[in-house]
Amino acid sequence: MGLCDMNKKPALIHMVAHILGGLAFLTIPILLSPRPSHMPFFSRPTLRDLLANVLMLVIFYLNYYFFIPRLYFRKKEVLYFTIIALGFLAISYAPSLMTGYIPWNASRELHPTVLSGLQTNPRMVDDAAYLTQVKHSIFLYMAVVLFSILLRIRTKLLSTETMKHVAELGILKNQINPHFLFNTLNNIYAYAIKEEAQITATSVLKLSGMMRYVVTETGKQFVSLEKEIMYTDDYIDLQKMRLTRSMHLSYAVIGRVDQLTIAPIILMPFIENAFKHGVNPDRESYISIRIEITDNNLELVVENQKVKTSPEQHTKSGVGVENTKSRLELLYPKKHSLVIRDDESHHRVRLNLILA
Structure with a gap:
C-alpha cells in the first residue's frame, strides 16, 4: 500500500462514518415515532419530523463548517445567534408547512384530553398545542x-495543539546546530575583513x-517591531x-517603530513573494x-510587476502567503485587513494591522 493510499484511508473512513451517522439520524423519526395501529407508516407527523431532521442535518454542517469558524470564532456573535434563531x-x-400542516390550527388535531388541560383562549390553545x-x-x-459548537471548539483546540507541537518541532530542528552555523559565519x-572584502563582510554580518x-525570535508570539523592521x-x-x-x-519605512510589537515574520512572505x-x-x-506606521496602525503596501521566473519558484510561492493568512486570522x-489584487502583469498587497 502506497503512502497516498494510506493518507486516503482515514479520509474515506471519516466520510463513511459521517454518511452512516447522518442516515441513522434521519431514521430516528421513522423508527421511534409513536404510531397508532390505524395510522399509515409514513404519516404526516412522521414526514414532518423527517423533514425537521433533514433541516437539522443541513444546519449542523453549515454551523460546523461555516457559521462557527466564520462568525462565532471571529466575534460576530450578534449575526451568529441571529442565524441560529432563524434556524x-x-x-x-x-x-409543518411543507407537509400541509397549519401550525395555528394545531389544536384541532389534538386529543380532547390534551385540550382539556390547556387554557381556553383559542390562540393560546393553538400555540400550546403546536409546541406540544x-x-x-x-x-x-x-x-x-x-453539539456542533462543542465539536468545533474541540477540533480547534486539537488543531491549535497540533500546530503548537509542529512549531516546537520546527524550532527544535532549527536549534540543532545554531552554534556551528553562527561560528562558521563569524x-x-x-x-572577509582580513582580505579587505568589505561588501562580503557586511553581507555575511x-x-x-x-x-x-x-x-531566537520566531518562537515568540510577538516581538519588537523595531527588530522586525531591521530584519526586513x-x-x-x-x-x-x-x-x-x-x-x-x-x-520606504515611514513613522516610528519603537514601543510597538508585532508577530514575527508576518510581513516577510508578502515581500518575499514580490x-x-x-x-x-x-x-x-x-x-x-x-x-x-501611524500611532499603533501599520500599513504594508507591496506592489510588483510580474515577470517570468523559474517554474520551481511559482510552485512554492503560495504556501508562505496562505500560512500567513491563517496566522493573521489567529493572531x-x-x-487586520488584507487586500490582494492580482492580474496577468501586476501583483499588489495592502495589509493593515492594529499593533499592540
Missing part, C-alpha cells in the same frame, strides 16, 4: 447546535543577524546584491515596498 424558526415551522407536538424537534435542534566574516533572529531591512539589502539595472526597487515573481535580469520590472482577529 430555530425554520425547524419549528417549515416542516414539535417540542422534541426543538430540543433536538438545541442539542444539535450545542569565521567567514573574519576572513547581515545574513548572520537574520538567521539569529529567525532562530537586512533582507532587502541582501536582495539588492543580485538586482541588475533593469530592476527598479523602491523601499522578489520571487518580480525579478528577472533579462526584463525591465519594478518592486515597490512601503511600510507606514489579529478583527485587527
Whole structure:
C-alpha cells in the first residue's frame, strides 16, 4: 500500500462514518415515532419530523463548517445567534408547512384530553398545542447546535495543539546546530575583513543577524517591531546584491517603530513573494515596498510587476502567503485587513494591522 493510499484511508473512513451517522439520524423519526395501529407508516407527523431532521442535518454542517469558524470564532456573535434563531424558526415551522400542516390550527388535531388541560383562549390553545407536538424537534435542534459548537471548539483546540507541537518541532530542528552555523559565519566574516572584502563582510554580518533572529525570535508570539523592521531591512539589502539595472526597487519605512510589537515574520512572505515573481535580469520590472506606521496602525503596501521566473519558484510561492493568512486570522482577529489584487502583469498587497 502506497503512502497516498494510506493518507486516503482515514479520509474515506471519516466520510463513511459521517454518511452512516447522518442516515441513522434521519431514521430516528421513522423508527421511534409513536404510531397508532390505524395510522399509515409514513404519516404526516412522521414526514414532518423527517423533514425537521433533514433541516437539522443541513444546519449542523453549515454551523460546523461555516457559521462557527466564520462568525462565532471571529466575534460576530450578534449575526451568529441571529442565524441560529432563524434556524430555530425554520425547524419549528417549515416542516409543518411543507407537509400541509397549519401550525395555528394545531389544536384541532389534538386529543380532547390534551385540550382539556390547556387554557381556553383559542390562540393560546393553538400555540400550546403546536409546541406540544414539535417540542422534541426543538430540543433536538438545541442539542444539535450545542453539539456542533462543542465539536468545533474541540477540533480547534486539537488543531491549535497540533500546530503548537509542529512549531516546537520546527524550532527544535532549527536549534540543532545554531552554534556551528553562527561560528562558521563569524569565521567567514573574519576572513572577509582580513582580505579587505568589505561588501562580503557586511553581507555575511547581515545574513548572520537574520538567521539569529529567525532562530531566537520566531518562537515568540510577538516581538519588537523595531527588530522586525531591521530584519526586513537586512533582507532587502541582501536582495539588492543580485538586482541588475533593469530592476527598479523602491523601499520606504515611514513613522516610528519603537514601543510597538508585532508577530514575527508576518510581513516577510508578502515581500518575499514580490522578489520571487518580480525579478528577472533579462526584463525591465519594478518592486515597490512601503511600510507606514501611524500611532499603533501599520500599513504594508507591496506592489510588483510580474515577470517570468523559474517554474520551481511559482510552485512554492503560495504556501508562505496562505500560512500567513491563517496566522493573521489567529493572531489579529478583527485587527487586520488584507487586500490582494492580482492580474496577468501586476501583483499588489495592502495589509493593515492594529499593533499592540
